[in-house]
Amino acid sequence: MSGTPALAAPRQDAAPRRASWTLSPYALPLNALRILAKCALPLILWFSAGRLVRWALLLLAATVSHGSWYQARLVLVMFLFTLVVMTSLATTVGMLYVVREALLETRARRAGGEAKESLPNALNRTALVFAGIYTSWGFVADDAREFADIDILRQPDRLVVDAFSGDNSGVARGLLDLDPKVSLGAMVVAYVVKWYFGRRHEEREGRFTGMLATFGELAFAFYGLNAVAAAVGARSDWIGHRSAVAAWHDFAAGAEENVPGWKQVSEWLGEVWPHVIDALAVPLVWLTVGILVYGAYAEDTRTTIRGTPLEQAAVHLERTHNWTRLALAKLSAGWTARWIPLLNSLRLTVHGGAPLFGLFALCYVGLHIGGDYLLRAGRYLTASEEPYLWFATGEPLAYVVDLVVTLVTMCLIAATFDIAATRRRLTGGTGERDRLSPSR
Structure with a gap:
């Protein structure tokens, strides 16, 4: 009987050991799958609803972009396109929001007396930063490309027929043909909306001021595309001949001739840099969005x-x-x-440790590469000798692949935040992460 306490001791340490393993950076894939298993249905519903609304808005914009009162129609097209980006914002925030109850950090906050935050509050906090990220990192280009594809598929023969007849069909140009003067007028209105609701958001007045300010900021950017393009086109030759620009080109040409290896290094950086952005910067961007949705400390x-x-x-x-x-x-x-909020979110990511972010980036890149291969395999399996059958199979296949990749990506973001936030809370933000290591 005297040996019973000694035999019972290992069982008492089993729970802490299991808890420490769940907080290990290397448990990230398992935590992501755990969250996916618990929240698969609401994630699928959010993704499907977002895709349906986004597709309907793009189809409506493509339909409206043809007819009389052409410039007025294009103003409406740009308005609808802004709503498309806002739909992407709402879908992303909604998917991250529905999985928060499956996070260990959320349970700890509830136990500490923190009230449950509403979805509009999360949207309001995230909207402005999301808009900056979405436009500055080029994600909006995918929306513009899909708008053009939908417009072409609506009338696949019109583009060719009008090209032979010499007419301007306006197909796939609904985002490009807005008159610069009309663009300037719409920019002024959008700027007023952005400024007014932006000030109210800074003073924390109103429940949806952040989203309205985001809408104004996006509309200001999109309406200004044509005006800026016209201005740049008119001044491109003038800028090219300015002394500073000419001196830089002369310096670059002289460096290639006189500095050994300069050309090779610049070419190598030009080839490698896009991969660095896709592998490190883009995952960090989406991780920052997730941290903002869950609320910085x-x-x-x-x-x-x-x-x-x-x-x-x-x-x-x-x-x-x-x-x-x-x-x-x-x-x-x-x-x-x-x-x-963005800086604070990035600092929280740093507190999670290099292994956590490194594994997250690796999983993110591997998931998207796997999605490309999955789409290729699906096209191979659904290939048929029947002409134009890909019209019927292509979109459902792309939907399934996007569904899988997006759902797992959202769960990866949530699991990464969960581990980083829990480790920081348990260590008091002191960086003493060693005591959470499974080896201890």
Whole structure:
């Protein structure tokens, strides 16, 4: 009987050991599959609803882009295209939102007394940063390409017939033919919407001000495409002959001739850099969106800069005159409202550790490469000698592949946040992650 306590001790340590393993970066794929198994149905519903609304808006925009009052129609087309991007925002945030109850971090927050956040609040917080990410990283190009494809498939013969007759069919040009003067007028209206609701969002007034400000910002960017393109086209020759630009071209040409290996290194960087962006930057971008959806630990400047050299600058700023602090707060209000949550989210990712982010990036890239092979295999299996059968099989096949890739990607983002946030909470943000290692 005296040996019973010694035999019981290993069973008492079994639960902590299992818990530490779930927090290991190398358990990320298993955690993602666990979340997928628990939340598969709502994820499928959100993805399907988003795809249906997005397809309907694109079809409506393609239909509206032809007929009389052409410029007025194109203004409406750009409005609908802005709604397409907003639909992508709502779908992404909604899919990340429905899996939050399956996260260990969410359960810990509920146990700590934190109230459940509503979906509109998550949308409002994420909207502005999502808009910047979506446009600056080129994701909007996929929407524009799909709009053109839908417009062509609506009338597959019109583009060829009008080309032979010399007429301008306007097919697939609904986003390009807006008159620059009309673009400028629409830009002014969009800017007013962006400015008004942006200020209200900074003052935390209104429930949907962030989304309305995002709509204004996207509309301002899209309506300005034609005006900017016209302006750039008119000044491209002038810019090319300016002294600074000409000097840079001369410097680059001289470096290629006189610096050994310059040309080879520049060519190598040109080939490798796109892969670096796809493998590291793009996964980090989507991970940041997920962290913003689940809410950063704090959205204030002091928490974000804590432990950095900027904290001492903030201390000195607090000792200045009240009018100085007030003026700086007003000048930096827009910047802090948009980018402080993003910086705080990136800092949380760093606290998760290099192995966690590295495995997330590896899984993200592997998943999308696997999706490409899955689509290729599906096309091979559904190939037929019947002409135009791919019209009927192509879209369902693309839907299934996108469904699988998107669902697993959302679960990977959620699992990565869950591990990083839980590890930071248990260590108090001190970086003492060694005690969470399974080997201990």
